Amino acid sequence: MQYRPFGPLEWPVSALGFGCMRLPTTDTGAIDEPVATAMVHEAIDRGVNYFDTAWPYHGGESERFLGRALQGVSNDRAKVATKLPSWAVQEPEDMERYLTEQLARLQREHIDVYLLHNLNRDTWRQLVRLDVLAWLDRVVADGRVGAVGFSFHAGFEVLQEIVDAYDRWSVCQIQYNYVDEFYNAGTRGLQYAASKGLGIAIMEPLLGGRLVDPPASVRALWERAANRRSPVEWALQWLWDKPEVSVVLSGMSAPEQLRENLACAERSAIGVLSDEERELMAEARDRYLAICPTRCTGCKYCEPCPNGVAIAMLMKALNQGIMGDDLGGARRQYARMAEGERGSACVACGVCEEQCPQGMPVSEWMAYIHQVLGEGRNYDPAERP
Template identity: 45%
Template sequence: MLYRKMPKNADELSILGFGAMRLPVKEDGSIDEEKATQMVRHSIDSGVNYVDTAWPYHMGESEPFLARALADGYREKVKLATKLPQWMVKTPEDMDRFLNAQLEKLNTDHIDYYLIHSLVKSSWETSSDLGILDFLDRAKADGRIINAGFSYHGAPEDFAPIVDAYDWDFCQIQYNFLDTNVQAGTAGLEYAASKGLGVVIMEPLRGGSLADPVPEEVLDIWNEADVKRSPVAWALRWVWNHPEVTVVLSGMSEPAHVEENLRIADEGHANSLTEKELGLVSRVAEKYGELMKINCTGCRYCMPCPAGVDIPACFDVYNNLHMFGGGDRLKMMYAAKMGGILRGAETNFASQCIQCGKCLDECPQHILIQDMLEKVAEEFEGPDLEERIAFAKKLFADDSC
């Protein structure tokens, strides 16, 4: 495992961090605790020493799970990060209430890296008015948190003012080879680093969309490389190639993901990709831009939907259609998934969106979700939907018993 230093405290952090947002789950949606615990502990045994979670992950169960997974001495081996759910904070007292609850949920007396979660300009202004900076000073002074930071999902122009507003230790931004000009982007990465902040990266694989399956047009470009790498390796190596990056979080959901990421991390040196290889990545980014229709990472901040629509699942099948083809198969899968035939728990179809707008306030990517759901409905629904539902029930009868 390779390590990089946090600029302000000289912590030696593994370049690969374990993100506890996409843990393996059982059929009922609950965390597969046995598998997830093995994954977390194997990662730590292999050198990972940064573990990231948050209040809402896995519907509030990620933090308590990690408390159990980090028992038996594992808590002492890692720097633990979690986040204040600022959108739930209504009074200054709420900040202490949430932090104290998180300390209890995580069964620890301190948070090594504590972030204000998912800031944009408006939520930063609200948090500031409520005294968030005084809260951070107090929590650092009394030892409940060691390092203070924030995660960011706002517009590019609003990032630097937040960096300049406080003596932050670190920040967390979305960054991958498709998002160089999205949210903080490359300019934000370089600005934060120039101010002495450590930078933790989220969504290096864009919610898995840069991993398998990969469109044939993209694979054709990757195959031109002199040194053959998997799409995951290209994506992670590209992020680690930036010396400003301290830690890259990976939301691993299978043991195979852990093994692959550990192997790739062994070669994640800064400035290690050649100009020719960087040019190849740029061409891949251009191709994805042509193919991808909806800028969704599958973070599920928009969920639960009041109308019962599984928004990320709708967007995933829509993007897959435009990147990989297979319309008839995907329409069948849409009917089976949204109709609850595969999962045993029904979620409504895209056309059943009630236009309430709740999801618009929650989406870090600022997707026009209502408009996009209409496009999904146009593509996957229609007069033959009921026929496909009926056929899917027969086709997947054994799976739905």
């Protein structure tokens, strides 16, 4: 495993980090604990030393799972990051309550990196009003937290405001991949946070898995490259190529994915891509975005829908139907879904929209997806919500 400096932290972080939001699951949707535990141990044995979880992942079970999986593993070998659910904090006492519960779930007295989760302009300003920075000072001083940071899903100006507001940030976690080069914080945000000395953790490096199987127009580009790489490896090396990137967090739902990503990490290096390959990746981004219908990465922060609509599944069906040039297949999949899960069951209550890190007008999308997949409306990019 290769290691990289991690901002001001005294320990280097493994180039590949383990994201615990998309763990292997059983048929019932529960974490497949034997498989997931074996993956965590295999990752540690291969040098992965950073595990990222959060309060809501896997319906609250991810932190508990990680707590059990890391029993008996020394802190030198496995650092844990988890996050304050910023959207749920209404009063100062809530911060203390969540941290206490998270320490219990993780069965630890110390969390190595504690992030303010999913910051955007609103969540950030609300937390500032509740004096979150003074609270962070206290939890570091009393030893319950080793270092603090934030995960982020908004534009560059907000990132800059947050970075500049506090001189004790250690880690900035952003959604970043070759398709999202100019989206949210983008490269500008990456470089800004790194220039201020923060360690950078990358989330959604494969756009939630969507870059695993890119459209034919993107694959065709890579045929021209001298180096043969899988779509996963192109995406991951694009990140490790950059000196600002500390750790690439990968959600891995099967042991084979872990092994492939470990192998990619072994081959990684700053400057691993040639100038020609960087240009190819820029063209890959443009080709991908030209046909990509929705921004949904399937993170499921929007779920569970109070009305039972299968939001992420519907977004995925449309994305795959359009990008895989198989709208017929997507329509057949839609027809097989239970009526209560379909876009037509959306009552536009807006609960999902408060949670969507991509800021998508989910209710409008549900109505639109129903028209395209359920009623045969023509898909026209110009008419998307």
